[in-house]
Amino acid sequence: MEKNRIIMHIDMNAFFASVEQQNNPALRGKPVAVIGSAKRTIITTSSYEARAYGVKTGMTVWEAKQKCPEISLVVGDNRKYTYTSAQIMKIMLQFTPLVEVFSIDEAFLDLSGSIALFTSAERIAYLLKAQINHHFGIHCSIGIAPNKLLAKLASDMEKPDGLTVIRPEEATEVLERIPTGELCGIGAKTARQLALYGIKSCGELGRFPVEILRKRFGIIGERLHFMGLGVDDSPVIPAGDAEEVKSVGHSMTLERDISDRREILKNILQLSEMVGRRARRYNVYGKTITLSIRYADFDTSVGRQETLSCHINQSEDIYKAATCILDNLVLLQPIRLLGVRLSNLRYESNQLPLFSEERRKTFLVDAMDKVNNRYGDFTVTFGSLLDGNNKGSYVISPAWRPDGIRNVDVK
Amino acid sequence: MEFKIKKETFLKALHKVQGIIETRKTMPILSNVFIEAHADGIDVTATDLEVGMKSSYAATVTKPGKVTISAKKIYEILKELPDSEIYFSTRENDWIDLRCGKAQFNIVGLSPDEFPYFPKTDDCTFIKLDSSILNSMVEKTAYAICHDETKYSLNGVFIKAAEKDGKIVLKMVATDGHRLAITEREFDGILTKELQKGVIFPKKGIYEIKRITDDDPGEVLLSFMDNSSIIRKGNTTMVMRLVDGDFPDYTRVLPVSNTKTAIINCSNFLHTLKRISILSSDKFKGIRLELQNGNMEISANNPELGEARESMEVKYEGENIAMRFNAKYFIDVLSVIEESDVELNLKDELSPAILKPLNSNEFLSVIMPMHL
Numbered sequence: 121m122e123k124n125r126i127i128m129h130i131d132m133n134a135f136f137a138s139v140e141q142q143n144n145p146a147l148r149g150k151p152v153a154v155i156g157s158a159k160r161t162i163i164t165t166s167s168y169e170a171r172a173y174g175v176k177t178g179m180t181v182w183e184a185k186q187k188c189p190e191i192s193l194v195v196g197d198n199r200k201y202t203y204t205s206a207q208i209m210k211i212m213l214q215f216t217p218l219v220e221v222f223s224i225d226e227a228f229l230d231l232s233g234s235i236a237l238f239t240s241a242e243r244i245a246y247l248l249k250a251q252i253n254h255h256f257g258i259h260c261s262i263g264i265a266p267n268k269l270l271a272k273l274a275s276d277m278e279k280p281d282g283l284t285v286i287r288p289e290e291a292t293e294v295l296e297r298i299p300t301g302e303l304c305g306i307g308a309k310t311a312r313q314l315a316l317y318g319i320k321s322c323g324e325l326g327r328f329p330v331e332i333l334r335k336r337f338g339i340i341g342e343r344l345h346f347m348g349l350g351v352d353d354s355p356v357i358p359a360g361d362a363e364e365v366k367s368v369g370h371s372m373t374l375e376r377d378i379s380d381r382r383e384i385l386k387n388i389l390q391l392s393e394m395v396g397r398r399a400r401r402y403n404v405y406g407k408t409i410t411l412s413i414r415y416a417d418f419d420t421s422v423g424r425q426e427t428l429s430c431h432i433n434q435s436e437d438i439y440k441a442a443t444c445i446l447d448n449l450v451l452l453q454p455i456r457l458l459g460v461r462l463s464n465l466r467y468e469s470n471q472l473p474l475f476s477e478e479r480r481k482t483f484l485v486d487a488m489d490k491v492n493n494r495y496g497d498f499t500v501t502f503g504s505l506l507d508g509n510n511k512g513s514y515v516i517s518p519a520w521r522p523d524g525i526r527n528v529d530v531k
Numbered sequence: 532m533e534f535k536i537k538k539e540t541f542l543k544a545l546h547k548v549q550g551i552i553e554t555r556k557t558m559p560i561l562s563n564v565f566i567e568a569h570a571d572g573i574d575v576t577a578t579d580l581e582v583g584m585k586s587s588y589a590a591t592v593t594k595p596g597k598v599t600i601s602a603k604k605i606y607e608i609l610k611e612l613p614d615s616e617i618y619f620s621t622r623e624n625d626w627i628d629l630r631c632g633k634a635q636f637n638i639v640g641l642s643p644d645e646f647p648y649f650p651k652t653d654d655c656t657f658i659k660l661d662s663s664i665l666n667s668m669v670e671k672t673a674y675a676i677c678h679d680e681t682k683y684s685l686n687g688v689f690i691k692a693a694e695k696d697g698k699i700v701l702k703m704v705a706t707d708g709h710r711l712a713i714t715e716r717e718f719d720g721i722l723t724k725e726l727q728k729g730v731i732f733p734k735k736g737i738y739e740i741k742r743i744t745d746d747d748p749g750e751v752l753l754s755f756m757d758n759s760s761i762i763r764k765g766n767t768t769m770v771m772r773l774v775d776g777d778f779p780d781y782t783r784v785l786p787v788s789n790t791k792t793a794i795i796n797c798s799n800f801l802h803t804l805k806r807i808s809i810l811s812s813d814k815f816k817g818i819r820l821e822l823q824n825g826n827m828e829i830s831a832n833n834p835e836l837g838e839a840r841e842s843m844e845v846k847y848e849g850e851n852i853a854m855r856f857n858a859k860y861f862i863d864v865l866s867v868i869e870e871s872d873v874e875l876n877l878k879d880e881l882s883p884a885i886l887k888p889l890n891s892n893e894f895l896s897v898i899m900p901m902h903l
Binding site: 428429430469470471472473474475476478479486 | 679680681706708709710711779783784817855857881883897899900901902
């Protein structure tokens with residue numbers, strides 16, 4: 121790893137809400153909250169005006185209205201967000217080819233080689249802010265630091281529209297009083313476990329004997345130690361070099377909790393078709409099927425997986441494998457969320473089967489995919505899924521990326 | 532139990548059973564080899580309950596008896612011993628003492644009473660087969676066996692005898708659902724009811740048949756008992772449980788209207804495919820095969836590596852046709868063809884192709900293309 125890297129982290133402020141405000145001038149300067157389209161939805165993002173009233177992500181609509189009666193609610197339009205995100209990521213590519221899309225509204229840039237062209241990282245930050253604001257009316261918070269860990273921490277320090285620089289020599293001083301939970305990678309659970317050792321700040325974490333951390337947390341222990349010291353060697357990985365996708369999955373929160381087997385199966389079939397379609401589009405086949413279930417009480421969930429003897433990607437086979445897992449489970453409560461995932465992936469060419477029954481099935485799936493590619497998902501589908509409800513992905517997952525197999529077409 | 536045996540003989544005996552022993556450790560006794568000493572010599576037996584093998588060897592036995600010992604460990608030891616006489620004896624609790632020169636090993640064995648029963652095969656009536664013919668038939672089909680364990684009836688080679696033009700022919704068929712290999716030879720044995728109906732020999736047994744017939748002419752004896760087949764060659768007897776299932780009706784997948792025929796030099800075809808397929812990585816295995824008047828072009832391209840193409844002269848007079856195939860399926864077939872020319876019969880982009888030696892009815896393979 122080369123020394124003295126310059127890494128930038130960009131975080132779009134109130135991304136979904138800002139896109140909506142830009143789209144509808146009447147909403148600008150007003151408290152706005154973006155909500156999901158499902159019947160039981162929560163606040164996904166709120167504008168800074170709404171945040172001033174205490175509206176937070178994750179609140180129910182009712183709670184938000186309590187805090188801010190005049191709030192404008194907008195049903196999220198995921199297509200708008202994924203489109204805008206992809207456009208913004210393109211702007212970043214003007215400054216360095218090393219752009220790692222971290223989520224729909226966040227990215228890391230490695231600017232180590234770009235300074236010669238643009239004089240300084242701060243200048244790049246201002247140019248980026250200006251361009252993004254000019255084209256999309258969106259503000260962003262930018263952090264500049266010698267590595268990804270610190271850059272992300274820096275961008276979190278000033279919101280909205282911030283620019284924070286952590287120079288290498290300042291790292292120790294900055295980290296001294298930062299709570300461990302502020303670091304990307306240390307969640308509430310880890311922070312609580314660290315607190316049991318009397319570790320509250322990053323400074324304390326860095327000084328804590330690494331052997332004890334290793335004993336308690338395994339390999340992660342060493343990582344935690346270096347995180348406390350503000351050391352992070354992880355490279356910025358541009359899209360083309362990203363590791364191969366390891367799984368294709370979809371999950372959905374159901375409109376209401378269900379326990380009827382027929383209904384559960386119908387939802388599993390729909391998810392299997394979504395997974396199968398995406399796997400087939402990119403010619404990947406998977407050997408392991410995971411079925412995940414979250415129960416009505418929100419807290420308990422189960423995930424079971426089954427590894428098959430051959431690689432599959434037809435929706436019907438995925439459905440059969442997922443059903444098989446379901447049949448071996450004892451459901452404890454009504455189900456709130458269902459997920460189906462295909463992993464253990466292999467890229468394969470489209471070898472046709474020799475026996476005609478199987479071949480007919482392959483041609484049928486192919487024909488269905490072609491129709492659905494042209495006229496939209498679920499135009500031609502399984503009879504049991506014909507219930508008039510809209511189907512597809514309504515949630516942008518953290519794994520969403522502007523292109524490749526992770527580009528889920530969200531509605 | 533106590534006997535004296537030449538290292539070379541003992542090593543050969545243990546080498547022979549290495550493919551049989553169970554490696555998955557579900558039953559420890561199956562990783563062991565059963566050694567029985569009697570007046571005439573020793574018998575070495577191994578089994579994984581699907582395929583069992585028993586061979587007899589000359590040895591100077593001073594005290595008869597039996598014991599079992601880890602097949603892998605004793606083989607490793609024998610490999611490293613000097614070429615001289617080995618003294619093998621047992622003590623109480625199935626301990627084994629093995630001496631060779633100044634080397635001495637004391638090894639834990641397992642009780643021979645736990646070892647699975649190996650059927651007595653002396654009363655069976657055997658059919659005689661020519662070892663080299665059997666070997667060649669296995670070679671021409673074994674690569675097409677299906678490895679997907681859920682399709683268990685495809686996990687072996689289907690063997691069937693039938694009357695054809697007043698003669699009896701023995702057929703072997705294997706398929707993995709993407710390609711199929713079928714070979715037939717005349718034979719002058721009797722049509723037993725098992726062979727008439729057709730039986731599926733398990734994959735592992737097929738590989739062992741190949742091994743015992745490799746470079747070893749002579750005759751092989753074949754018989755059936757209960758749900759097993761018995762194969763005897765020289766001092767070795769194998770018992771294998773036949774796959775219980777119905778082999779699919781392979782005659783339905785044999786194309787009958789493949790009218791586009793190309794005649795191609797086998798070894799050129801093979802080497803071209805081997806070269807070009809280097810650029811069809813694991814991720815995108817396909818090669819493209821294009822036939823035009825008198826010419827065939829094989830190409831591969833791979834976004835990560837680059838592309839390759841080569842054309843060769845062939846006898847072809849039909850319309851232009853381009854198809855994609857898994858190169859491995861062709862290489863497998865061409866590698867076992869001894870004739871100098873092959874015939875490739877095609878119909879269209881989505882229908883199976885036939886590849887077989889020119890002017891021969893003894894071997895034929897059907898290969899399904901890939902989607903363009």
